[in-house]
Every structure is written in structure tokens, then in C-alpha cells.
Amino acid sequence: MSNEATLHGQHEVIHHGEGHGHHDGHDHDHHHEQSFISKYVFSMDHKMIAKQFLITGIIWAIIGALFSVLFRLQLGFPDATFPWLESILGHWAEGGRITPQAYYALVTMHGTILVFFVLTAGLSGTFSNFLIPLQVGARDMASPFMNMLSYWFFFLASMVMMASFFVQTGPASGGWTAYPPLSALGDASIGSKIGMDLWLVSMALFVVSQLLGGLNYISTILNLRTKGMSMTKMPLTIWSFFFTAVLGVLSFPVLLSGFILLLFDRHAGTSFYLSELFVKGKVLPNEGGSAILYQHLFWFLGHPEVYIIILPAMGMVSEVLAINARKPIFGYLAMVGSMFAIAILAFLVWAHHMFVTGLNPFLGAFFVLLTLLIAVPSAIKVFNWITTIWKGNIRFTPGALFSIGFVSTFISGGLTGIWLGNASIDIHLHDTYFVIAHFHIVMGVSAFFGMFAAIYHWFPKMYGRYLNQTIGYIHFWITLIGAYLIFWPMHYEGMAGMPRRYYNYSSWASFNQFDGLNAFISIVVIIVFACQLLFVINFFYSIFKGRKVTTTNPWLATTLEWTTPINPGHGNWPGEIPEVHRWAYDYSKDGKDFIPQTVPVSPDESAH
Amino acid sequence: MDTTVTAKKKWWAGGYSPFNVSYGKLMMWYFLLSDAFTFGALLISYGTVRFSSLSWPDPNHVFHSFPFMGDANLPLVFVSLMTFILIMSSVTMVLAVHAGHHRDRKAVIKWLIWTIIGGAAFLGCQAWEWTHLYHSGAWWSLNPFANADGTAATNSNFTDFFFTITGFHGLHVTSGVILNIVILLNVLNGTYEKRGHYEMVEKVGLYWHFVDLVWVFVFTCFYLL
Numbered sequence A: 001m002s003n004e005a006t007l008h009g010q011h012e013v014i015h016h017g018e019g020h021g022h023h024d025g026h027d028h029d030h031h032h033e034q035s036f037i038s039k040y041v042f043s044m045d046h047k048m049i050a051k052q053f054l055i056t057g058i059i060w061a062i063i064g065a066l067f068s069v070l071f072r073l074q075l076g077f078p079d080a081t082f083p084w085l086e087s088i089l090g091h092w093a094e095g096g097r098i099t100p101q102a103y104y105a106l107v108t109m110h111g112t113i114l115v116f117f118v119l120t121a122g123l124s125g126t127f128s129n130f131l132i133p134l135q136v137g138a139r140d141m142a143s144p145f146m147n148m149l150s151y152w153f154f155f156l157a158s159m160v161m162m163a164s165f166f167v168q169t170g171p172a173s174g175g176w177t178a179y180p181p182l183s184a185l186g187d188a189s190i191g192s193k194i195g196m197d198l199w200l201v202s203m204a205l206f207v208v209s210q211l212l213g214g215l216n217y218i219s220t221i222l223n224l225r226t227k228g229m230s231m232t233k234m235p236l237t238i239w240s241f242f243f244t245a246v247l248g249v250l251s252f253p254v255l256l257s258g259f260i261l262l263l264f265d266r267h268a269g270t271s272f273y274l275s276e277l278f279v280k281g282k283v284l285p286n287e288g289g290s291a292i293l294y295q296h297l298f299w300f301l302g303h304p305e306v307y308i309i310i311l312p313a314m315g316m317v318s319e320v321l322a323i324n325a326r327k328p329i330f331g332y333l334a335m336v337g338s339m340f341a342i343a344i345l346a347f348l349v350w351a352h353h354m355f356v357t358g359l360n361p362f363l364g365a366f367f368v369l370l371t372l373l374i375a376v377p378s379a380i381k382v383f384n385w386i387t388t389i390w391k392g393n394i395r396f397t398p399g400a401l402f403s404i405g406f407v408s409t410f411i412s413g414g415l416t417g418i419w420l421g422n423a424s425i426d427i428h429l430h431d432t433y434f435v436i437a438h439f440h441i442v443m444g445v446s447a448f449f450g451m452f453a454a455i456y457h458w459f460p461k462m463y464g465r466y467l468n469q470t471i472g473y474i475h476f477w478i479t480l481i482g483a484y485l486i487f488w489p490m491h492y493e494g495m496a497g498m499p500r501r502y503y504n505y506s507s508w509a510s511f512n513q514f515d516g517l518n519a520f521i522s523i524v525v526i527i528v529f530a531c532q533l534l535f536v537i538n539f540f541y542s543i544f545k546g547r548k549v550t551t552t553n554p555w556l557a558t559t560l561e562w563t564t565p566i567n568p569g570h571g572n573w574p575g576e577i578p579e580v581h582r583w584a585y586d587y588s589k590d591g592k593d594f595i596p597q598t599v600p601v602s603p604d605e606s607a608h
Numbered sequence B: 001m002d003t004t005v006t007a008k009k010k011w012w013a014g015g016y017s018p019f020n021v022s023y024g025k026l027m028m029w030y031f032l033l034s035d036a037f038t039f040g041a042l043l044i045s046y047g048t049v050r051f052s053s054l055s056w057p058d059p060n061h062v063f064h065s066f067p068f069m070g071d072a073n074l075p076l077v078f079v080s081l082m083t084f085i086l087i088m089s090s091v092t093m094v095l096a097v098h099a100g101h102h103r104d105r106k107a108v109i110k111w112l113i114w115t116i117i118g119g120a121a122f123l124g125c126q127a128w129e130w131t132h133l134y135h136s137g138a139w140w141s142l143n144p145f146a147n148a149d150g151t152a153a154t155n156s157n158f159t160d161f162f163f164t165i166t167g168f169h170g171l172h173v174t175s176g177v178i179l180n181i182v183i184l185l186n187v188l189n190g191t192y193e194k195r196g197h198y199e200m201v202e203k204v205g206l207y208w209h210f211v212d213l214v215w216v217f218v219f220t221c222f223y224l225l
Helices: A003-015 A036-041 A046-076 A083-096 A100-136 A144-164 A194-223 A236-267 A291-325 A332-346 A361-373 A375-389 A398-421 A423-429 A433-463 A469-495 A509-545 B023-051 B077-101 B105-135 B157-188 B191-195 B199-224
Strands: A587-589 A592-594
Touching (some): A046 A083, A046 A100, A100 A194, A100 A236, A100 A291, A100 A433, A144 A194, A194 A236, A194 B023, A236 A332, A236 B023, A291 A332, A291 A375, A291 A433, A291 A587, A361 A375, A361 A398, A361 A423, A375 A398, A398 A423, A398 A469, A469 A509, B023 B157, B077 B105, B105 B199, B157 B199
């Protein structure tokens, strides 16, 4: 089958407003050989692009996690020296101790990499690409070409960010939020010199990549659903990718606007964010700007961004839980409604990151209310996950375990969100380790668990082989226990007032009590990091040597991706795209273990 | 066109585009929505800073010049001309799209050329205005204009925002003109005749109208308020 015929056929048919399912059954017999370049590098096949996103994301995750190991060495063992650090970091770790500048660079890059490059591009980039066409029943994305561009813009952004590690003044080091005036003034810190420009350029390229990807995801979901796949028959994964893409398309441009103004402040002498500043004893000429303006623009993206990270994980966990509990998802429409509510509220709560900026308390009150409202849809989702597995016939696959782990961490991290959402408590806890603990558990660890669940679950569809289960179990238990051991104690540190972002706490007697705890956390970080390397080895080993998948539907799931061949070619289905007759969650129904979406509803069957 | 479309058809049941539009047009709409947020963010930033300022330059005083008219005091006349040109180019774009629906290749070519001329004329006007302001001492970080209440400017917020936002809009017009030229070349080559429809003209038309609409807001914010 040639791509041109398939994809062109699809476009034409769509243009005429007919179903594409009827027409592209033809022309699938002759196979079109692709060159290495068009198959593996500049591929327009959504499945290959998904793998490109995933592997790039894995590489970034290793780098980002390694950075956290390095700065945890400083936090856990502030008096120790590690001569091997000097041999890899050179003058950034003179005498075997990370310098303050390097510490801030590592922290900044850890945040940037994990939030954007791993948990946005690596998570929704991978699975939106992989699952949307397969689960809605489409041959590929609406525009495979733009989809390819989306990856390559991400790749370019990655290259620019990577390059910033190697410039003489080092990468950006003002925090992943890049607040001015620090980020706007090259004289204020060496991390605000060329490294900051590269950071901004890289992020601008990243926004372009998100836009190209997001437009594709939205129009594919709306336009290319196969016959019978009404919106309410879609698996929850697709709903979550849909809301994620809408959030990205509407919030990233605001970040871009903020960056444009920041670039002018850096290079054109403007004062959008700058006013009344002294740097190194010199008065700056800038007048009339507002640093708070940047924070508004940043968090207008920054807050939806956390839902861009968590929504795909929520959708995929719903799917994996239902399949492995052999039960229909509980409250399908409530799940969709909650995601919709979360998507709307995502745009209305950004200023809860700014309670201590001098925000008018009257305005703050509204943001408190709207922030606490998010607890409602979140709780609905949590209850629905629990009721889905309640009395289920659970198969404890690694995917299922990670999904259950996701629910656990989402609850523990979500509850502290209610604390922080209250302005009065936030004023005490702001910028302490309590915040670190909160967002790492609810967003970082949870999203990673969702991602791991999805990788274990859909690996057989991606590569036609399984990941090693035993290593999967080891990976799960060490990661779950390790994550709690790392982040749970940070709540106590935060409540005691221990501030984040500090390089060394030894001058504060009140925090000496945490010296042992900090060392303990750092040791667990190293163990958990090593455990993730085990997963990476499992991943790459299994691509080539893993146990082969022998049936098209190894998990006995209902959704469309399991109706394709074990190793689907470009176009996904060798014949016609199957028609959909029922929702995606007919498990343990009418005495049957599961009924695929492609099976017509029989007359004597009770509707779900 | 699909003649079986009836009122009873389940548009959202899959197998159809629920809005009966191609994916390309859908993407253009979502892109415009996204871009509206870019401009929205810039204009709201402008509004925030302006409303927190005690005083602001009077646009009637700042924008009072016209090419070849020397020192004549013609407040907002030139920008009205610019705006008129841009709105007229939207009208010609409507006519190009309309001609495309009727597959009238000649008319598409004619109206697209007029649209391109209109866009280029707008950019020319903007270039003149920027040059003129530059020569009166205005630029990013330089604000020579006194405030409306007679006090001297204490910061460059006015010019910073003016050049950044009109520049960003001008960049959009420039890319719109380039897109229009590409589409015109395709029409001349008969690409859409072979394809059987002129939807690409419609898509760049959407973009063009959007850029025009944004100008209405930029114009209001900087020249009228």
C-alpha cells in the first residue's frame, strides 16, 4: 500500500464530506518499499514519529534525572567532595564540589527538561501520536507532514537546549520559570547570558512543535474518526489527548508572547519587565516595567501546562485499569466531564502561583475558590478509578501496577494541593520544600507512572514484543517506594520552613535537624535513578530481544488498535478500517469476558 | 459533494467531519484561535501597563504626519488610510474566495493580485510610519513623546509596546502576503484547477481576515484610545 494513495485518498474523501472508511479499502496489495531515511528518520508514519518522541524523551529523562542526582549530592552531602565530579564537570565542580552557579544551572535544566521535554513532548508527543489514529480508526494523522515537522521542531529545540550546556557561561540558571529581572539581565548572573538566549530560542521552537502537533491531534480526533466512532464511543485516552491538545494550542502562544517581550528586554533595551534596578552597584536606566507581568504571562501557560502533563496520564491510566480489572470504566461520562472541567479551570487558576507577589488579596480570593474547585473533578476521577478496580478481576501486569501507583500518588500529591491552594497557608509554605513535595508527587511522579503504565501496556503494539515482566515488577516497587521515600519527608522539611532553591543550609541552625534526612533522600534518589536505568535497559533490550507477541490482542482489550496486525504498516489496517458499534469498555458483559468495539450490538443485548 | 447528506445525518457518529470541513480548514481555525491568544496576551500586557501608568502620550499628537505634507497637522489621517487599505484588501480577498467557489480562475487571479497589492501597500505605509517615528526620535527604549497631561515621559512603555505589537502584526501581514503570493503562483500553474477546488484560497483567506481583524484591535488600542 502506498502512503500517497492512502493518505491522498483520505484527504479527498474528507474534503467531500463523506466517510473515509468506505473508500480507502482499495489499493492495499502492492507494497511500496521505503528508504531508510523516509522510514526511520523523516518518517511520516505516526507510529514511527511516536517512537521518535518516546526515545528522544527517554534520552532527555536520563539527562534530567542525572542532573537531579548531581544536585542531590550537594544537598545531601554539602561537606563531602566527589573528585569524579570535577573530571566530568570541570571547573563547574572545582575540587569535587558543585559550584553554586552549576547547582542553579542543574536545577533549572532539571525543571525545564522534565516539564517540557520529557513530560510534555515525551509523554503526550509519544502517546497522542501513537494512539490517536490507532484508537479512533484512522490511517494516520490528519497531516502526516506537519506531524513530522512537529517532531523535528522538537528535535531542533532539543539540540539548541543541549548546545546551551556547552557554552562557556553555561546554560540558563534562573529557574525553569525564567523570571525577570534575573533572566532579563545578562550582568546579573552568568546563567543569564547566552545560555538564557539559547533557552528562549529552544523554548520558542518547542512552542512551534507543540502547535503543529496539537493542531494535528485536534483535527484528527474531530475529523478522522472511523464510521460509528462517535465522540462518546471514544476511549478515555482519546478524550484526554483532545483536552491536552486544546490546552496546549491555547496556552503556549501566551508563553511565546511573554518570551517575545523578554527577548526585547534582553536585547533592545526595553523595560517591559524591568523597573528601578541596581546591578553590581550600578543604576539601570529601565523604568516603568513590571516583573509581575511576566509571571502572569508565564503562569497562564504554566498552570495549564501541569494539566497538559497529567491529563494524558489520566486517560491512559483509565484505559489500562479498565482492561486489567476486566471491568467497564466506572462513570465514563463523569470522567469526560471531569476532564472538561479540569481543562476549563486550568485557564482560571494561574495566579495561585503568585499569592506572595503582592497580588490583591481580593483577587486572590477568587483564585483560591477556583483552585479549590479543581478538587471536585479530580476527586470524581479518583473515585471512578477506585470503583473501576473495586471487586475487579485484576491482572497485576506491570502496566496495571503502575496505574494503581498513579492513583496512589495522585491522591497523596493532590491532597497537599488543597493546602497550597489556600492563600493563607500558601504564604507560609510558598517556596519551601512542601511545594517541591507537592508538585513532584502529583505531577512528576504521577505523570511518570502514567507514562510507565502506557509504555508497559502499549509496548507490544509498538514493537511486537513484550517488556520483561520481572524487571517491570522490580522497576515498579523500587520506583513507588523510592518516590514516597524521597518526597514524603520533604513535606516535613517544608512545614518547618526549609526554603527551596538554596545551595547550602549549613548556616541555618534550624535546618540542621534535617541533615540526616537530606542525606537519606539523596541516597534514595541514587537508588531510584539506577532503577530507572534498569527500565531503560529493559526497554532497549526488549525492542530487539523481548518475548514476541503472538496474537493481535494480547491484553484482550476492546479498542481498535488491537484489531491491526501485530506489526502494522503505514496505514495501520491492511484492509478497510473497521466500523465501530459500541463503546470501548464492554468488559465482563453478558457473560463474555470482553466484546471488541467492532462487534455489532446484538438485538438481545442489554445496552450499557 | 456528498448528495446523501440529510438533516437526519449523525454528524458526530464518526466517518464524517462533524463540521463538514476539511482537516486543513479546521487546523487553520484552531491556529487562528491560538494566534488570537498570542495577540491577546500582548495587547492585555499593553493594557495592564497602560492602566497602571499615570499618564500616556496623546495619539493625536504622536500620529499627526502624512507623507509629503511636511509639518501639516493631520492627526490620524495616515493611519486611517492604512486601515482603509487593509480593510479593502480583505474585501478583495472575499471576492477571490468567492471566485474560487465558482472555479473562476481568472477572477481568482485578479482579486488575489489586488489583495497582494493591498497588503504590500499596507506594509509600505507601516514602513513609512516607522521611519518617520524613528526620525522623530522614537524607537524601542526611546520615547520622545510628552504625556497627554503635559508631563514629560518617564519611561519608554509607549514606544516599546507600539513597536513590538505593530511589528508583530506587520510580521503577520508579511507572512500573509508571502502566503498569498505562493497561492497565486499555484493558481497560475493551474494546481487548484487540477485539484478540482480552490480551498487553499479559502484557507489563506481565513488567515488574511484574521490579520485584518487583529489590526482593528491594534489600531483601536494604539491610535484611538
